[in-house]
Amino acid sequence: MAADEQLHNAASKGDDDFRIVTDLLNLSVSKHKIDEHFTLVWANPYFYKFIGFPKDEYEALFHNLPDLYYASNPEDLAVITEHVLYALEHDTGGYECVTRLAHKSGKLMWVKFSATFLDEYVDGYQLSYTVMTDVTELMEAQVELEAQKLALEEANADLERLAFVDSVTEGYSQTRFNIEAARRIACAGAGAFQLVSLDMKKFKLLNDIQGIEMGNEVLRHVHAMLKKHLRAGELLARISADTFNLLLEAADEAETIERLTGMVADINRFNEGRTHPYYLTMSMGIYRIDDPALPITSIRDRSNVARNASKAIATAQHFTYVFYNEIDRQKLLREKDMENRMHLALGDDEFVIYLQPKQRLEDGEIGGAEALVRWIDPVRGLVPPDEFVPFFERNGFIIEVDLYVFDRVCAMLRRWLDEGRPVVPISVNMSWAHLRNNDFLEPYDRIRAQYDVPAELLEIELTETMVFANPELLIGVIDDIHRHGYRCSLDDFGSGYSSLNALKDIDVDVLKLDRAFFSDEDADNEREWNVISSVIDLAKKLELETVAEGIESIKQSAMLKEIACDMLQGYVFSRPIPIEEFEALLSSGKEE
Numbered sequence: 001m002a003a004d005e006q007l008h009n010a011a012s013k014g015d016d017d018f019r020i021v022t023d024l025l026n027l028s029v030s031k032h033k034i035d036e037h038f039t040l041v042w043a044n045p046y047f048y049k050f051i052g053f054p055k056d057e058y059e060a061l062f063h064n065l066p067d068l069y070y071a072s073n074p075e076d077l078a079v080i081t082e083h084v085l086y087a088l089e090h091d092t093g094g095y096e097c098v099t100r101l102a103h104k105s106g107k108l109m110w111v112k113f114s115a116t117f118l119d120e121y122v123d124g125y126q127l128s129y130t131v132m133t134d135v136t137e138l139m140e141a142q143v144e145l146e147a148q149k150l151a152l153e154e155a156n157a158d159l160e161r162l163a164f165v166d167s168v169t170e171g172y173s174q175t176r177f178n179i180e181a182a183r184r185i186a187c188a189g190a191g192a193f194q195l196v197s198l199d200m201k202k203f204k205l206l207n208d209i210q211g212i213e214m215g216n217e218v219l220r221h222v223h224a225m226l227k228k229h230l231r232a233g234e235l236l237a238r239i240s241a242d243t244f245n246l247l248l249e250a251a252d253e254a255e256t257i258e259r260l261t262g263m264v265a266d267i268n269r270f271n272e273g274r275t276h277p278y279y280l281t282m283s284m285g286i287y288r289i290d291d292p293a294l295p296i297t298s299i300r301d302r303s304n305v306a307r308n309a310s311k312a313i314a315t316a317q318h319f320t321y322v323f324y325n326e327i328d329r330q331k332l333l334r335e336k337d338m339e340n341r342m343h344l345a346l347g348d349d350e351f352v353i354y355l356q357p358k359q360r361l362e363d364g365e366i367g368g369a370e371a372l373v374r375w376i377d378p379v380r381g382l383v384p385p386d387e388f389v390p391f392f393e394r395n396g397f398i399i400e401v402d403l404y405v406f407d408r409v410c411a412m413l414r415r416w417l418d419e420g421r422p423v424v425p426i427s428v429n430m431s432w433a434h435l436r437n438n439d440f441l442e443p444y445d446r447i448r449a450q451y452d453v454p455a456e457l458l459e460i461e462l463t464e465t466m467v468f469a470n471p472e473l474l475i476g477v478i479d480d481i482h483r484h485g486y487r488c489s490l491d492d493f494g495s496g497y498s499s500l501n502a503l504k505d506i507d508v509d510v511l512k513l514d515r516a517f518f519s520d521e522d523a524d525n526e527r528e529w530n531v532i533s534s535v536i537d538l539a540k541k542l543e544l545e546t547v548a549e550g551i552e553s554i555k556q557s558a559m560l561k562e563i564a565c566d567m568l569q570g571y572v573f574s575r576p577i578p579i580e581e582f583e584a585l586l587s588s589g590k591e592e
Contacts (some may be wrong), residue, residue, distance in 0.1 A: 515550025
């Protein structure tokens with residue numbers, strides 16, 4: 001049979017088999033010889049529409065030779081060739097692949113090729129049917145999805161580093177130390193470890209004289225020297241400022257002091273040969289962990305109490321130390337005293353409300369405030385919140401304190417409304433202890449109804465620790481808060497390792513960025529601000545307001561405004577102040 005007749009018969013058979021289907025589906029279908037050119041034998045009208053070339057023009061320019069058509073992008077033809085050869089070698093009966101194809105307009109399309117080998121031959125070459133499908137939008141969407149996934153992974157990695165790596169020493173952060181220490185203590189059992197809290201004396205003076213960078217160099221040096229003395233299974237971290245924690249193997253007092261003496265000696269070895277030495281001195285508290293069930297925060301509290309007591313000891317050594325024992329009893333006595341007096345103190349209004357203003361960065365005005373509680377003891381004076389709040393959380397009295405604060409805030413808002421004063425939303429902290437009761441919002445509603453205060457003026461702050469400890473429980477809690485009309489904020493976001501993915505399920509109104517994000521007061525750490533900016537961008541996409549906490553410098557404030565953070569809260573704008581001072585500040589701002 002002549003070649004022309006063979007071609008005609010092949011084309012006719014193709015028309016008979018595929019014309020109806022391809023016309024209905026607008027599919028590009030073509031028949032090719034499996035030769036070195038993939039010579040086109042027949043194609044339906046949609047083939048030419050697909051590539052943009054009319055049939056006559058295609059034949060005149062490319063002579064039905066697809067390899068000539070692909071001359072400008074041979075790497076894409078190579079993808080097809082590779083799949084054809086593989087199919088022939090493994091007798092698969094056809095192939096599928098995705099590669100690019102140039103349209104007449106010059107646009108490169110992503111095309112899926114689906115080919116079936118036929119039991120037909122022309123000029124001794126087997127024939128195949130090929131269907132082409134434009135998958136450009138799908139490929140572009142996949143590329144965009146991969147880019148978004150990569151960006152999210154990078155943001156999470158940056159957050160993980162921010163949470164787990166100390167920015168100064170490049171060693172463990174407090175968060176990572178807490179996790180690792182708790183695990184090792186629990187696995188080892190009672191009496192296996194002791195926690196040493198180490199604080200550098202007069203370090204602030206060194207910072208003031210030599211500058212922050214020199215201070216950081218000293219901190220890195222101290223960290224490196226302490227790390228040299230660690231044994232397998234022991235841990236070290238800078239906890240805050242110039243305070244370090246060491247989890248060491250438990251030993252008797254003499255051996256422990258011998259080890260600590262060696263550490264301090266190595267820290268001060270840089271003075272050897274100096275005419276005017278400068279010795280770094282330290283105070284230390286040591287707590288032998290006899291109860292591995294204690295939370296790591298309680299273990300640290302005990303070593304901190306001992307360390308603070310050691311500061312008063314006079315010594316010719318370069319460090320002072322106290323082992324936690326009698327100090328423990330004294331602290332328990334103070335807590336017992338607080339427990340004996342707390343109900344009476346609440347009834348006598350010894351707990352006082354302070355307000356810390358939140359500044360709107362858009363116009364510099366007050367956009368709200370956080371209500372904070374202070375205990376003014378008539379005998380002891382101001383009792384630090386970090387002394388009574390953790391204790392009240394442990395014994396459950398924090399519930400009564402929180403409701404007292406909420407009552408005073410509602411009374412204050414009612415008075416502002418009645419007197420025609422400027423009014424801004426006030427946020428109150430809610431302890432996890434409330435969540436033990438399924439009807440935890442009932443007393444809040446009763447108080448609010450008593451004062452007839454609009455719920456939208458009240459915001460309930462939940463801490464990051466509460467949320468990420470049990471996100472399933474908190475999803476329902478937040479829904480309840482919203483059903484009752486209150487706003488809800490996530491406080492301390494970033495103080496631990498926060499997963500950005502979890503935010504899609506935590507339907508809060510406000511995201512409060514913890515001071516851990518803002519370690520650089522000069523706002524010069526580009527990587528740190530890239531992370532902050534990414535979190536704020538994500539919050540905006542989730543329609544969350546953002547509040548930056550612990551802001552202490554004008555540079556930080558300016559940078560936050562530049563990246564469109566909604567509000568800040570910190571000493572750069574105002575410390576926590578009594579209600580009367582806040583009212584005066586709010587009124588003066590509104591009058592301006």
